Amino acid sequence: MNIPQTSFPRVVIVGGGFAGLAVAKGLENQKLQVVLIDKHNYHTFQPLLYQVATGGLEPDSIAFPLRKRFNDVENFFFRLAEVQGIDADKNTIETSIGCLEYDKLIIATGSTTNFFGSESIKANAMEMKSVPQALNIRSLVLENFEEALLESNLEKRLALMNFVIVGGGPTGVELAGALAEMKKGILPKDYPDLDIRQMKIHLIQGSDRLLQGMSEKASKKSEDFLRELGVDIWKNLRVLNYDGTTVTTSGEEAFEAQTVIWAAGVQGDAVPGLAEESLVERANRFKVNEFSKIEGYEHVYAIGDVACMKTKGYDHGHPMMAQPAIQQGKLLAKNIIAELKGKKRKAFVYNDKGSMATIGRNKAVVDLPKWKFQGVFAWFVWMFVHLFSLIGFRNKVIVFMNWVYNYVRFDRETRLIIRPYKKKNKYSFDKEHA
Amino acid sequence: MNIPQTSFPRVVIVGGGFAGLAVAKGLENQKLQVVLIDKHNYHTFQPLLYQVATGGLEPDSIAFPLRKRFNDVENFFFRLAEVQGIDADKNTIETSIGCLEYDKLIIATGSTTNFFGSESIKANAMEMKSVPQALNIRSLVLENFEEALLESNLEKRLALMNFVIVGGGPTGVELAGALAEMKKGILPKDYPDLDIRQMKIHLIQGSDRLLQGMSEKASKKSEDFLRELGVDIWKNLRVLNYDGTTVTTSGEEAFEAQTVIWAAGVQGDAVPGLAEESLVERANRFKVNEFSKIEGYEHVYAIGDVACMKTKGYDHGHPMMAQPAIQQGKLLAKNIIAELKGKKRKAFVYNDKGSMATIGRNKAVVDLPKWKFQGVFAWFVWMFVHLFSLIGFRNKVIVFMNWVYNYVRFDRETRLIIRPYKKKNKYSFDKEHA
CATH class of the missing domain: 3.50.50.100 (FAD/NAD(P)-binding domain)
Known part of the structure; x- marks a missing residue:
């Protein structure tokens, strides 16, 4: 994948949605090498997709080139690729453009449409x-x-x-x-x-x-x-x-x-390779603790829609929306930096800022x-x-x-x-x- | 094609580029039924395509929905279709959505890339x-x-x-x-x-x-x-x-x-069905007189890139650019209206307003x-x-x-x-x- 080996630990983030972007931003200019992988070369602002679908907005207006966002960031690498699997024993991921080792892996692949098993639909x-x-x-x-x-x-x-x-x-x-x-x-x-x-x-x-x-x-x-x-x-x-x-x-x-x-309906877009027990069955979301760490794994995290974190009042995880994803991404970045500096990490608490919808x-x-x-x-x-x-x-x-x-x-x-x-x-x- | 028969003569325009749009605009609200056919539902402003290709502009900014342009025009019909052939004896055209009779046919199909016969290129x-x-x-x-x-x-x-x-x-x-x-x-x-x-x-x-x-x-x-x-x-x-x-x-x-x-290189995107002699051989453009009428046909016109009109100083037709197309379209509309009213038509004279190019x-x-x-x-x-x-x-x-x-x-x-x-x-x- 042509990414240089440095003395800095390598954090690999899979997915440039709200969660992935938040954690990548939070890790800027630290003693870390950050690799962001996405199958698109742009971030999509999903809440406005319906306006693109109905002729109100142009697609380019609600998307943003991922490379541009990190133009001036040191030790940052973007790769356009699809991640096909995780080998947690070897600390590697398999992608459409080759294999990559990680020190920490953050899965932020978001969600896909859930057809509840109907092939016809x-x-x-x-x-x-x-x-x-x-x-x-x-x-x-x-x-x-x-x-x-x-x-x-x-x-x-x-x-x-x-x-x-x-x-x-x-x-x-x-x-x-x-x-x-x-x-x-x-x-x-x-x-x-x-x-x-x-x-x-x-x-x-x-x-x-x-x-x-x-x-x-x-x-x-x-x-x-x-x-x-x-x-x-x-x-x-x-x-x-x-x-x-x-x-x-x-x-x-x-x-x-x-x-x-x-x-x-949506379901988590979980990357294959981890133990079945780490997934919430039908939701296809990774079970994570309040530090976003996936159950049973040391260096693998999940944030955003693909993560199911049970905190007080959220027995089935947080809503699959932008806010929890952004908040989890931000906190995970802070916790990784805290760990690097030997400081204490903070447990996640969801701050529900409210929600809204527009009808016309x-x-x-x-x-x-x-x-x-x-x-x-x-x-x-x-x-x-x-x-x-x-x-x-x-x-x-x-x-x-x-x-x-x-x-x-x-x-x-x-x-x-x-x-x-x-x-x-x-x-x-x-x-x-x- | 589900277009009503009225007592007004029907003018069919094939192509919504600069030439087609100009003639359609010129024929607005006359005692005519105007049918505009294009394979896209939008007009493309070709001079700025290179900016779309190099990330400077969004595609929707240089295109315009054809239906919208004629929202308030009476007796105007747009059809999204590809024209496959002309039968000038029967005054009909064959399209991907059926056959249509015309009283006057205006071909404004523009040009396509000319690979000079190289299949490999x-x-x-x-x-x-x-x-x-x-x-x-x-x-x-x-x-x-x-x-x-x-x-x-x-x-x-x-x-x-x-x-x-x-x-x-x-x-x-x-x-x-x-x-x-x-x-x-x-x-x-x-x-x-x-x-x-x-x-x-x-x-x-x-x-x-x-x-x-x-x-x-x-x-x-x-x-x-x-x-x-x-x-x-x-x-x-x-x-x-x-x-x-x-x-x-x-x-x-x-x-x-x-x-x-x-x-x-470009060549005319001529619609098939007319006699071979009506085409300029390698250029694939229709030979038209200074009233844009195709040689040998009574009710069939061609304007813009697909027309080769020889006027003083333009022995090989006018340049295949927006200006001649717009001017020919405008004049043809005026001439059709003049004919309707029993007035005299004007011969086309190209007014070269100049040309320009931007490098950066x-x-x-x-x-x-x-x-x-x-x-x-x-x-x-x-x-x-x-x-x-x-x-x-x-x-x-x-x-x-x-x-x-x-x-x-x-x-x-x-x-x-x-x-x-x-x-x-x-x-x-x-x-x-x-």
Whole structure:
């Protein structure tokens, strides 16, 4: 892998998401060699992927080149590679570009979509965990409308204009809201010869409320907002199968739809090679102690979505979101430095800063620890927090300009089919290489 | 194709480039039905493709959704389709989504890369005529550096860092300059463990000067600028073959390079179906009279790159650039309206407004009819003209912000590998569907 051997201990970080980036930043300019490995050469700001999928933002605005972030950092190495396995006995990892020894290994590989074992849903539904996947959704939505224009059979046309989103968490809610706004403001203008009223957006949630991680009030209000925008909400309904044509459910309802977006669950994207006992079975997350160390291993850590750390009040680990990932990454960096200097390490305590979701123009819900609010002000808070969290000055400015433009003009202008999805799918190519 | 029959005559325009867009705009809100057909759902601002290829701009900033441009236009229809053939006897065209009758047909399909019959160069070299192709170049350049990092064999490493650009027209010159600026400002920071001095940019031109369409002074100055930036210029040298490894030439030189960008020629992208005599043989452009009517046909017109119109001083047709395309499109629209109203048509006279090319930061050459200048002021003029010509307010703002940022920070930040080129190429997929 062509990384020099030095007298400094080598910390290998796998994954440049929120967790990996936080720990890498924290370890800057220490007496350590840091190697960051990711299969993309960029960090993805996942909370805004739904805006890329619905034409509100350009992909480059929510991603940041990983090399650039560490341009001036000494003893830092980035490698574009996929990690295939860990050999903890030999302290090495196997990657697509060769083998690498580590002194400390930090797994921050995040999560993947969880299809709960359904091969059929996996093959036919869309996911939205990466930039290419978000672009695929954007292409598919627009390609469906181009096709609907030409379709004289009513049933087939309705299926093309039927969008089923499975999962009422933040991703599902935000995507449903954004699609509903496209339906309202953009599609009738772009497709004047289609009856856009025939477009349906179904949001299906297994339990009895949306945004289950948030307050009852946030759930209630987000439902109101979505209904106002014309989204059909189905609660206490589970999707059993999707064969590319029909969505079957645990209830009486079945949906004929060409597009199903699966946002119903994630699981850890664990790297193979460690003992089975180190994994939480179905969640596929590594069991770690409050110092992020994986159970049974001396020098292997896991942070972020792929880690399941049980602390007080979090019996099933912390929520798989940006905040715990960032906090775990930061603390792990501090603890590694403390160890180097012979100081005491600190145990992790999750500081829940609250959570928020946006449904549409002037419509958001915010739960802070001591204050919960909804509506226009919540929407501004949501925007401010997300702008502030984006990496890179250029990204902040470009996203801000786009948002101002979209707000003033009621528009979402980046609706180009740059990755034709339907054509490509014939080669069953994109799913693999996204 | 599901387009209503009305009492208005139907004008079908094939291609939404500069020419097609100009004629479609000119025909707005007349007693005509206008159908615009393009294989992309967006217009591409080709003069800035090289900035997408070198990480300076995001693809969505230089493209514009075609439907949006005509949102408020009556009797206008857009269809996303590929036109496969013309049957001029029946006044119909055959497309990927069915057959369509026309009263008038306007072919504005532009141009494609001309490999002068070399299958081997076509298979192995990169082109830059579309957004996906520009993104492919961006990915390949970055993927090469990631690979070079790992390559211990010096020869192979040099081949990965060797960039051969064939063709010293505006595309070749601008791309060479932009790559040279990446070499200077960005790559040494991103790849500190590579010796970036080993990177070579070769610009190969068949004739004795670059920018042959411009003044001698512009040619001379652009060569000076490129040399200053470290580009190796080869004049009077023709490329004979490229097998994916070695570029062989008409001279003694051969180049070992993993990347060859072919900007050495274009030819008309003529739609099949018309008589062979209506085409200029090797150029593949339709012979048209000064009213843009194709020789031998009553209701079929061609404008822009795909048309070869001989007027005074232009024995081989007008240059294949934006200006003639726009002017021909505008005049054709006026002439069609004049005909409708029983007024007299005007013959086309090309108004050469001049031409320009940018080589890099503060380095451009501008030839106006009465004034030729180079350097910083030329560079500002170049930027102003291109900003002004971009379609869409949002695009103008976003491109402007990016340029200010890149200028102040000496940076080009959108360097994400979103379409991994090398991986995909295995499926020989991208070349076909770009």
